[in-house]
Amino acid sequence: xxxxxxxxxxxxxxxxxxxxxxxxxxxxxxxFREVYDDIEGRRAKGEIGFFDLxxxxxxxxxxxxxxxSFGQCFENVVVLGIGGSGLGAATLRDALLDPGWNERxxxxxxxxxxxxxxxxxxxxxxxxxxxxLDLRRTLFxxxxxxxxxxxxxxxxxxxxxxxxxxxxxxxxRGHFIFTxxxxxxxxxxxxxxxxxxxxxxxxxxxxxxxxxxxxxxxPAAMTGVAIDDxxxxxxxxxxxxxxxxxxxxxxxxxxxxLHHAATEGGMPIHVLMPYGDRLCSFALWFQQLWGESLGKxxxxxxxAVHTGPTPLSAVGATDQHxxxxxxxEGPRDKVVIFLAVEDQGEPLAxxxxxxxxxxxxxxxxxxxxxxxxxxxxxxxxxLRQAGRPSMTVELERVDAPALGALFMLFQIATVYxxxxxxxxxxxxxxxxxxxxxxxxxxGREGFSAPSIGNADPRWRV
Numbered sequence: 001x002x003x004x005x006x007x008x009x010x011x012x013x014x015x016x017x018x019x020x021x022x023x024x025x026x027x028x029x030x031x032f033r034e035v036y037d038d039i040e041g042r043r044a045k046g047e048i049g050f051f052d053l054x055x056x057x058x059x060x061x062x063x064x065x066x067x068x069s070f071g072q073c074f075e076n077v078v079v080l081g082i083g084g085s086g087l088g089a090a091t092l093r094d095a096l097l098d099p100g101w102n103e104r105x106x107x108x109x110x111x112x113x114x115x116x117x118x119x120x121x122x123x124x125x126x127x128x129x130x131x132x133l134d135l136r137r138t139l140f141x142x143x144x145x146x147x148x149x150x151x152x153x154x155x156x157x158x159x160x161x162x163x164x165x166x167x168x169x170x171x172x173r174g175h176f177i178f179t180x181x182x183x184x185x186x187x188x189x190x191x192x193x194x195x196x197x198x199x200x201x202x203x204x205x206x207x208x209x210x211x212x213x214x215x216x217x218x219p220a221a222m223t224g225v226a227i228d229d230x231x232x233x234x235x236x237x238x239x240x241x242x243x244x245x246x247x248x249x250x251x252x253x254x255x256x257x258l259h260h261a262a263t264e265g266g267m268p269i270h271v272l273m274p275y276g277d278r279l280c281s282f283a284l285w286f287q288q289l290w291g292e293s294l295g296k297x298x299x300x301x302x303x304a305v306h307t308g309p310t311p312l313s314a315v316g317a318t319d320q321h322x323x324x325x326x327x328x329e330g331p332r333d334k335v336v337i338f339l340a341v342e343d344q345g346e347p348l349a350x351x352x353x354x355x356x357x358x359x360x361x362x363x364x365x366x367x368x369x370x371x372x373x374x375x376x377x378x379x380x381x382x383l384r385q386a387g388r389p390s391m392t393v394e395l396e397r398v399d400a401p402a403l404g405a406l407f408m409l410f411q412i413a414t415v416y417x418x419x420x421x422x423x424x425x426x427x428x429x430x431x432x433x434x435x436x437x438x439x440x441x442x443g444r445e446g447f448s449a450p451s452i453g454n455a456d457p458r459w460r461v
Contacts, residue, residue, distance in 0.1 A: 001236055002405050003394045004250040008384055009257045009335070017387045019260060028256055029246040035419040036244040036252065042415075048426065049204030050411055053212040054235030054404070056202075060227055063199060063214050066177070067221035074139040075106070077113045077222050078129075080155045081143030081215070083292075085179075086119030087285045088211030089143075089219040093117070094281040095403050096225050112224045113139070121151045130159065135166055135175070139222075142178050143215055145201040147185030150438055179214050206426055208289050211407050226400050233404030241412050251412035254337075254391070258413075259420040261335045261389065262309045270309050271327065274339035275316035275376040278398050282339070283313035286410055293414045293425035300424050307421050317375040324379065328386050336383060336390040339406075340376055343397035344369035 011018040042048050053059075079089045093101070093115045102114040116133075118126060140159055144152045156176075163172045173196045180187040182200035191198045199214035210216065212234050217227045241251045261267040270290065272283045295308030314323050316338070327334055350371070352364025363371070383390050393409070395402045418425025440449035 001233075001240070002250075002402060002409060004253060004409075005392045005394060006253055006257055008380060008390045008392075009261070014384060014387065014389055017389060019257065024256070025247065028260070031420075032246040032249070032252050032256055032416075033244045035255075035416050036249070038419045039415050046204055048415060049202045050209040050212065050408075051238055053202075053205070054231045054238055054408070056213075059200070059214065060217065060231060063217045064221050064227060066197065066199065067218060070139060070222065072111050074113050074137055076133050076138040077115050077141060077219060078133070078138060078159075079115070079117045079119075079141045079143060079219050080152050080159070081117070081141075081179075082119045082149060082151045083288060084207030084210050085143035085145075085149070085152065085215055086117045087208075087281070087288055088216035089115070090117045090119070091211065091281040091285045092216055092220045092225060092230075092403070093223065095278045095398055096220070096400060097223055099277075101223070110224060113222055115219055115223050117219075118155055119151075121154050126155065126158065130162060135159075135163055138175065140176050141219060142176060142187060143180075143201075144187055145181050145185070145207060145210075147180050147187035147189075150435070150442070153186070177218070179218065206428075208292055209411055209426075211285070212404065229400035230404040233401030233406075234408040235404075236401070237405040237408040238412070241409075251409055252416055254409070254413040255416035255420060257391065258309065258335060258337075259417055263421075265389075267333050267335050267389070268309045269312060269334040271312045271314050271323075271334055271336045272339065273314040273316055273319065273336055274341075275372055276339070276341045276344065276398065277315065279339050279341070280313070280315050282403075282406065283315065287311045287313050289410060289414055290417075292428050292431065294417055294421055294423065295430070296421075296423040296427075297430065299422040301422075305422065307423065316379065317372060320375060320379060324382075327388065328382060332388065334388070336388070338376060338380060338390060338392040340373065340392050340394045341398055342373075342395065344372060345397075 007013045009018055010024070011020050039048065043051055079086060081089070097115070098104070101109060102116065116129060118129070140156070142152060142156050147153070160172060163175050167175070173194045176196050178187045178191050178196055178198045179201060180191070180198060181203070182188070188198070190196065199218055201210060201213055201215060205213050207215070212231060217230070220230065221227050241249050243249050246252050246256060258270055262270075272286045274280065274283055290309065290311040297304060297306055299305045299307075327336060347367035347369045350363045350366050350368065352361075354360040355364060380390055380392065393406070395406070415425050436447055437450060439447035441452075443449075
């Protein structure tokens with residue numbers, strides 16, 4: 001179970017900058033009780049569904065049965081989805097499957113399929129992938145709750161035409177599974193008309209909160225991930241956060257301290273920095289979750305606020321040689337959240353070669369995993385000495401239970417943070433405007449196209 005260490009956000013460890021623990025245990029703890037009650041009230045009304053996903057055993061059973069039914073019929077699975085509809089699957093793949101999974105032969109993958117995620121309609125990526133794969137042995141998972149996501153549906157149309165030419169229109173439906181709204185939408189209508197198998201996206205679970213629904217579970221199950229373990233870890237974290245006592249609720253502490261840093265500490269930029277390549281995609285998943293949920297023009301009362309923190313992703317130790325200079329000596333507007341992994345897997349000993357060379361000799365006798373974790377510790381200490389706050393989420397290892405718990409921790413923290421900012425973390429009206437303009441420019445019925453292209457030519461240099 002992940003452990004949240006917030007010592008380097010507090011005054012005893014960060015003199016002159018950190019928060020006074022007395023305030024955290026006093027007024028801020030009282031405020032969190034109100035936040036907790038607010039979120040529990042919305043949950044009781046059925047507005048926030050992701051809390052309940054770990055306990056949706058019927059859905060998990062259906063996901064696993066459907067994954068089993070495809071067995072070894074396909075050598076490739078391609079997820080078509082953008083935003084939360086693709087990021088969750090990519091995060092699960094990168095964290096829980098062996099590195100280089102897609103490059104391994106069938107025996108190296110235990111005869112399970114490769115897993116690809118197409119989340120951007122860039123022809124430079126899409127075309128070469130489709131040319132490279134044997135489409136006759138490829139299953140496409142189209143993920144769109146509304147069934148009208150332009151990017152995803154465009155990819156579906158391109159792929160459907162290719163499949164039709166290759167296998168015949170009568171066999172096309174055998175290469176698709178739709179993850180969509182259980183009742184309505186274009187994908188639902190197509191599935192009902194053609195007999196394409198489907199999995200449901202719960203009506204009260206938005207895309208960026210959907211990783212523990214069939215959106216993320218089915219691609220994971222297809223590649224052999226133990227989804228019951230994933231859900232068990234998420235459930236354990238959900239139970240752990242069932243308290244209005246701030247000091248005992250890790251999601252509450254995470255949300256409260258980051259909200260305070262943004263609104264009172266002048267630090268609205270929140271950097272998630274995992275030390276380990278397997279969690280790089282998790283940092284990208286966090287970017288969408290934190291940014292899309294909390295960046296809002298108006299609060300829940302309709303008052304203009306234009307609020308929200310800016311999430312950034314980094315990876316250790318790589319970004320010690322790129323972004324760390326900014327974190328250390330740039331504007332004091334950032335908090336770094338480290339993800340630490342105790343068990344990095346195979347340690348890989350560093351040979352004691354060139355012992356007489358000072359620049360190399362000290363490395364011998366250590367391991368790469370040790371070096372990586374020492375660099376994390378050194379970075380946290382360097383930030384502390386520079387008066388820059390940070391916190392650390394510690395994991396024993398990257399496995400299904402830990403990842404499930406990590407997903408749940410950050411999702412719960414996000415809705416708590418929404419309550420602290422006074423905004424609705426479940427909507428995304430700013431994204432919707434861009435979608436409407438896109439529809440208008442492409443000529444979709446019922447959407448008008450704005451006038452674009454009257455720029456002054458003098459400023460096109």
